[in-house]
Amino acid sequence: MTISKSPAAGNRPGCAQWLKTSNSISQQFLAFGGRPDVVSLAGGLPAAELYPLAAIQSATQRALERHGPAVLEYGAIEGFPALRRLIAARISAETGGHFTPENVLLTSGSMQGLDLIGKVLVDPGDLIVAQSPTYLGALDAWRPRAPLYSKLDWDLREPGFEDALARAKFVYSVPNYSNPTGVLVSQERRAALLDKVLTAGTWLVEDDPYRTIQLDGPPGHSILGHYVARHSRAYDGPVIYLGTVSKSLVPGLRVGWIVAEPGMIQALTLAKQATDLSSSMLTQAITLELLEQDFDSEHAKTIVPLYRERRDALCDEAALRLGEWFEWEVPVGGMFVWMRARNQAIDTDELYRFAVEEKVAFVPSSVFDFTGQDRFAMRVNFTRSSPEVITEGVRRLERAIATYVSSRAQLQGSNRPRDSLSPAAAAP
Amino acid sequence: MTISKSPAAGNRPGCAQWLKTSNSISQQFLAFGGRPDVVSLAGGLPAAELYPLAAIQSATQRALERHGPAVLEYGAIEGFPALRRLIAARISAETGGHFTPENVLLTSGSMQGLDLIGKVLVDPGDLIVAQSPTYLGALDAWRPRAPLYSKLDWDLREPGFEDALARAKFVYSVPNYSNPTGVLVSQERRAALLDKVLTAGTWLVEDDPYRTIQLDGPPGHSILGHYVARHSRAYDGPVIYLGTVSKSLVPGLRVGWIVAEPGMIQALTLAKQATDLSSSMLTQAITLELLEQDFDSEHAKTIVPLYRERRDALCDEAALRLGEWFEWEVPVGGMFVWMRARNQAIDTDELYRFAVEEKVAFVPSSVFDFTGQDRFAMRVNFTRSSPEVITEGVRRLERAIATYVSSRAQLQGSNRPRDSLSPAAAAP
Incomplete structure (x- = not known):
């Protein structure tokens, strides 16, 4: 192929x-x-x-009227400030944690989030522990960084797994209705993986594009949520969480976000500066209009x-x-x-x-x-x-x-x- | 710093x-x-x-009415087809050459074009011959690929220059009102550089964001145009040309383009697939509305x-x-x-x-x-x-x-x- x-x-x-x-x-x-x-x-x-064409048409009109030339500029590299605030507030509400805009980088879809994570964390030969099978887009995104892979065994009992975690730059996981398998990872396994990640002292990338497509009830806590439940202070955890409106609204706005501790967001922002200077503020402002009204729900x-x-x-x-x-x-x-x-x-x-x-x-x-x-x-x-x-x-x-x-x-x-x-x- | x-x-x-x-x-x-x-x-x-806020408001409305859900999708990785066609036609008209959509990749601003070129052509330690001083964004974009640099001497007489060209992955140049120096490179020097590039058998990246900001008359032929003037067949030349609406219209649409021979466009498209899957079709369709009316002129x-x-x-x-x-x-x-x-x-x-x-x-x-x-x-x-x-x-x-x-x-x-x-x- x-x-x-x-x-x-x-x-x-x-x-x-x-x-x-x-x-x-x-x-x-x-x-x-x-x-x-x-x-x-x-x-x-x-x-x-x-x-939702009509909703997007009217959101677009409102965004242009509300913000004017501000959405036609190069944006802040981190993204449109009001949308960063909204995402921080949403994640805080979802997890019960304390997230601020400094925990949020807006991206051109989650796919750009994966590209930026590869740029920030991976040198050639570095190890990624990834669930297998793995989302094709993640493999694509990291290929230019030439990583090695080790399999994330959800039983967490594979010989050498802890050693691999300790050597890995990060773990990659899609716990909600995974791509490609559709698997919903149990709450027990999420908690157990988080334990291992904390012990190993590595990062955990939680990619969560399908969260809203709940066909048989809610999926429970994200791994980010598990971390927050144990640590009530301002977020400084190892989970790098990826969200997007590509599945909940439309892909064509190309709006996603990374939630992480502020130092990681700063590093990812440098990588984004080197990648496209900024995403479109217009599509971020349209997204803001829709999410402010909980239109995705x-x-x-x-x-x-x-x-x-x-x-x-x-x-x-x-x-x-x-x-x-x-x-x-x-x-x-x-x-x-x-x-x-x-x-x-x-x-x-x-x-x-x-x-x-x-x-x-x-x-x-x-x-x-x-x-x-x-x-x-x-x-x-x-x-x-x-x-x-x-x-x-x-x-x-x-x-x-x-x-x-x-x-x-x-x-x-x-x-x-x-x-x-x-x-x-x-x-x- | x-x-x-x-x-x-x-x-x-x-x-x-x-x-x-x-x-x-x-x-x-x-x-x-x-x-x-x-x-x-x-x-x-x-x-x-x-x-031009009003023009963009009305272009946005027209784009959504004209294309409907098609601009809310993941796009073709190469970009919105009608805009690719328009760019190919424009470049053909400007240069007198034969460009087709297969010569065009739409990008999230020229900055993404630079990132993709680095991904496609540069392995660590590869040589780039760059005009010096060099656009900061280009240095940023290529830093993750760890290139070496050699100075593009516009006199083309520096000892070792031809040897550097022969070893280089590509030459980087902003001949129109360069960033940062504002210099307009003479037609003679453009032609002479093209000669050297053709002899060396390397690529030449011509970054042209400022073309429309002609304060004292037109800038003359692009280096791409010089190549086309000598080779009348379908474009297969060494020039990788970058354009954008960031300076001629607004930066916030994040619409740029790369014009190159089809094999290079295919490789860049693979890199774009690995970077963000596709740009926003909405902002590309808005741009199409404006460029179809020559609104930038x-x-x-x-x-x-x-x-x-x-x-x-x-x-x-x-x-x-x-x-x-x-x-x-x-x-x-x-x-x-x-x-x-x-x-x-x-x-x-x-x-x-x-x-x-x-x-x-x-x-x-x-x-x-x-x-x-x-x-x-x-x-x-x-x-x-x-x-x-x-x-x-x-x-x-x-x-x-x-x-x-x-x-x-x-x-x-x-x-x-x-x-x-x-x-x-x-x-x-």
Whole structure:
């Protein structure tokens, strides 16, 4: 899934090393999924028909009238002051802690937060302990910094885990309805991980984009909240918390935030200065208008029931059609079902090619695995499309799997490996 | 001018190496310059009272009505398609070349373009040949990639220059009204540099934010234009050209673009995917509305005469009050006057402290010098403030210089170096 990475027309200098290990997965999925004849279960996109266009139109008008030229300037690097204050107040209310604007950096989506964290904390060869499988965007964001990875074992009992924590620059986790697995990490495991992180003296990056997509009740305390519950003073903890409006409102405003202790916010601000000087104050001011009215909570009342219906449509149809080959847990929130092959005869990198033929897209597990070894699962999105389209997508997936499995059987029958299948898949 | 860079509360892991050599200059200037009692001649900011608020309000309304939910999505990583097409058409018209959307990547301001170029081309220890003094933002953007620098000598006769070019990943240049010097590079020198770059087989980054601020007539062909004039086919040249609306319209939309050969655009797109997934489609669609109507050309008719007046106010007042200590060329465009001390008795890092006391800000030359050695000049902005405020700023500068020079004289008289002055400044 890598692409040619030599822009060196003629004999001009080639690209930086990290690009040789990069890929255009996200780009390909955005492009392929955008084709009208394709059922895309690949992206992590909200339902576009539910975007609150009218609310954003009026918020935009209010923001321009209220702030005038101030939102057309380069902003403070840290972000639009009133929105920083609002985020600090919200996090304080959510956690019971004492957060001030000095704990908040506004970013261009959470994705920029990940980029900045990599810039601030990672030198080549530094260790990141990451939940595995890992959000593709995080792997993308940190690749230019050339880190090493060690697996976050949520049982916290793996030999060497504490040693890895002690050596790590930070732990990366998406405890609420994780990307890609949809898993909701239990409160006990959050508390236990925090204990280990505090003992090891490292940082913990808590990425929380799906918090508002609660399909079966609230997710409980964030890990940040666990820390705050134990330490009542002004926040100086190890948790670096990422939030965003990309899932709760719309992605196109590109507004996210990092909450962390003030020294870390200062370092991240230096990195942001070096990255884009400042985000758009206009989109931050529009976001302020919406969050001041708790419009995201209102909007959740509209979208969550529809997302629940879509999740059920996906899981019901998949139970009928895909259960022979795949198994999964029904997620209690978020945007994804993580389907694991019942045996390793199904390689989802290979299956993807058959799915493209059937005009249906998913994301194969290999792209979420920092070792690149896990080729036996797929991430299936249920938020983007209507139940009818999702159902059609599952039917196409069923046909793709059937064709793939039958072509493999023929191949094994003929006992002649072909170039188009990898050695691993062609083995018995 | 460095700040403490250890966010490691307790004994948590410290920051990446590059942060130890970073600084918060831009952040400090934005903050200090934002104080109402300060006359800031420091930033590179347009005049806020000239921002076309009404035009942007109506462009925003039109963009939301025209495109609806499409501008609330994650965009194509490369940017809003219609704006890519428009930029390609504009560059084709300006240069007489054949540019397509595949030659264009939209960015969050030119600053993000610099960050992406660093990510794509620079590994630690790679060489950049940069005009010196160099735009501070470029040095900031590339610091996380740990490059080495060699000076771009515009005479192109320096011994070893061709060898440096052959080893360099790219050349960095701001030929139109450079930041910080305001210099307009002659057409002959542009053509000669292009020759050398083509011979060496390296890339050339042409950063062109000030193009529309033509105070004394047009600047002539870009280096990109020189290349196109010699090669009529689809663009595959070595010039990586950066444009922006930050100076021609407003900075707060955060819309810029990179024009380059398609392979380089693909690599930069991968880097952008890893940086923020996509910029805001909303601000790109607003920009499209304005550029489709050539509003930037219209707007230039308003702002350029006012900027000319401000430049003249600065240079006239400075001639009266600062000529004893500083000398400068009157710039024919852009935003800055580069004032060099007549002798090295004036250290502008030290002068800055006296200027802060007098509530006036400029940018000392040391921050534009990749060696950090040039402490004998200052960048003075004339676009941000009214002629009256600029004049007052120059008066304050005069007082700051007088106080500084007299304190130095006292110090030398007493022959006792103090900690607060550097050894170099305390020397005879």
